[in-house]
Amino acid sequence: MELTLKRYEKDPYPGCGFFVEGEDPTRWIAAVDRLGLDPAHIRVYGLPSRRANVPWGYLVITTGELPADKLDPFASAHLAASQLIVPAKSRVLPELTDHDLKQLFREDTYVLHPDFGLFKLMSPLLMSDCLVVEEVPVLASLRPADYVVSSGEVVAFSVAATPREDIESALDAGVAREKLADAPLSLAEKLRLKLYESVMTGDGDKATLNPRADKLQRLAVMLGLSGANAHDHLLEDFRDLQNRNKREVDKLLDLMQKDPEAALRYAIPLDEHGSSRGGPKGTFKMRDRGSGFSLFGGRAGGAGGSVDIGDELHRLRQQYVATARALENSGKHEKAAYVYLKLLKNHTAAAETLKKGKFYEKAAVVCLRYLKNERAAAECYEAGKIYAEAITLYEKLEDWEKAGDLNVLRGDDESAQTAYERQLEKELLHNALIRAAKLSKEKLRNLPRAQEILLRGWEENVNAYNCLQYYLANITDGEAAWREIKRISEHQLNTQNDRVFLKVLSGEYAKKDEHREDVKDMAYGLLSKLLSDGRISAHELLAFNDKNSRLRADTLRYELSKHKVRTRPPA
Structure with missing residues (x-):
């Protein structure tokens, strides 16, 4: 029997460890240390390359599956059968039965890898064989005093606001008075x-x-x-x-x-x-x-x-x-702003000129005093990184999401969470469920609550299509998404939402994942019912057969024949 590996989009087998490529044993020792694995609960095997006396690398067998994001840059290993280990995202062809395993491998465990082929695992390596530990002499020492070292990392940055009276005093400081030496003619x-x-x-x-x-x-x-x-x-x-x-x-x-x-x-x-x-x-x-x-x-x-x-x-x-x-x-933006503000009485141009010159705080004062525009003033304060003043104005405008974003920049996560919660309540009050769900997922980092909000929109028929579409998109596991689609199809469809569900199925079918044909079969069942009830057009079939030109022609003839029957005059 010839065993081959086929590339697969997702991992069909459970994880059992990871591969470390390279002949240097310190690489797998460093990986074990970085991942915080207990040496007593792992097994390490050397793997050969196609060149004589040159190892390809090492296989580290763990007691449980490790998350893929923690393993980077090492490739995870998966147990295709009880006695066969393969790399991630690969499927063994042909599929092996227990009888095949017994005949091929007997009591041994093998690794099948595209770089070196099929290899029988022998005795595991001992970490003591790879390390030389020298005895550390005991030295008399004194405990140093406690001290704190700055990390050097800037967590947050903002500019303190200048008192309003100081801004006005600075702007009021003009040039010396002069008289024009120009007497009239005698x-x-x-x-x-x-x-x-x-x-x-x-x-x-x-x-x-x-x-x-x-x-x-x-x-x-x-x-x-x-x-x-x-x-x-x-x-x-x-x-x-x-x-x-x-x-x-x-x-x-x-x-x-x-x-x-x-x-x-x-x-x-x-x-x-x-x-x-x-x-x-x-x-x-x-x-x-x-x-x-x-x-x-x-x-x-x-x-x-x-x-x-x-x-x-x-x-x-x-x-x-x-x-x-x-x-x-x-580059004399303040003096240009004087002309606009005091001589031309163009307050908008004055504020824009100050913003171009990056005099954001002064532009904000113009927006507040002359334009009476608190949002424009808040944006000026924000551009100048004067977050405290901007937050005060955004809170007054009840733009809690913006206030939360600026609190994050200030490093005040507690105030940011409070502001986001208030924005979420505001969105829910106005049935803006998509915005509420995105806020919960992206700003509050609460995906379960976001899914509850989206599912509520589907069940209560509030922006049902978009809610269900985003709900399924948030489920990254294809199997879990398919199970949820089946649950909704079996328990939550009615005459108010079945056509919306069909539209969602067309979107799922377009993803071309492993359940594409299952989605198509489910859609055909729903299409049949809706067509018999006369509640949809036969053109809906084309969403699941976009390249079938013959079906497209048949659908057109079917629709034309239905139209003729409806418009035929009574005998």
Whole structure:
């Protein structure tokens, strides 16, 4: 008789030990020590390789089956028959009867392995033969004092919250106040500017002299200018007078383009009293408007009286937006947030800008004070790892799962369990059974309770399909899952859930495990009953015969014939 091993998806035989590959005996000794096995309750055998005088490894026989996760990286050994040991996930062909064992092996025990074939186990190795124990001399010693050594492992990490008043004080600390050194033009200066305009073209840096040299010469003489640099002095004086004669809004826009940070001291909020179209009449004055870039202080203004920027509102708004973006792109997120919050009154953009700059705590304060959005503030605190403040807000919002997750990050497992339990009760109260089951399994580590919840959903017809599908998916043992399918089929089917059960069977059939044909037979029995009752379509057969083209055609003809019978007019 020729014995062969066939690869099998699961272990068909019980475990009896494990294989240790390699000729070094210290490997199996180290494995026994790591697994905590008692040497008095194990047997170890040497195994040959296909090369002469070179061992393949060792077989360690234990008194009970060891979990596969503990054995890694060693391969478990399984007892295929009372006298034959094989590797994991393999089946012996042909199957052996007691008579076969008696004829083949008599009273001996053999190992069948793909690496070295069939081998008869002889006398087990003795650990004393593999170890050399030297006598340890007795030394006089003193017991050291007790001490504690840090493991060096970081169990949890979080950032302590800054007191709110400290945040506001830091943000209120602005730049020094300044006055714009820019006096209005006198009568003489205004007349001189008129003369310049008659011989100059263009504005500012683009101003040039008119080619009418005679008039230009008379003007230079009139102003007492002469020499080679007379024309340069004329241009410089013209540009200075022209700049001082600009309207205040133009001055502000020019300053924002040249030095946006300095210009913010003189900017006005667009919805400040009198700053929008139709507000009180007056004149906008370029004056320092306060303590600087304060996000949480009072009004940014105070000096300058009422303003009316009229048609300049749109142009000023565009410049504010451009300035905010420029500050943000240069990494000055707090100053960009000042523009959004205080000048444009765009609180959402201010919070987002602070988040981009990773000023999460300040962004949270903006969300709470201006947006009144506690969830957004909690998310900001969470991003900044300020878990205590985030947990307080999530608990207020009754988002207990999120509070539990953050308590886990803080290392407070007891508070996390309490929060998860409250979330579980909330989900059950709203019949969200799938979420409740996942919470029990993944967060509370309570799989039996999760299965109870899912089975309740199936029995009470609350999201029955998904509940039963997840219930069976949580049973990792194929035999146990099949037994549960049979139990439900025999004791829990009724006209309210039999079609749902058929849909679940189609999913189990698609898994292609060892009970695939059993599932198909069960589905055929249920299909027959439902078809005879006229409660389903024959197309349901295709879920269990997806590659049968002839059945697909027959099913279509059957459905068409039924339709003709229903629609045939009475004689």
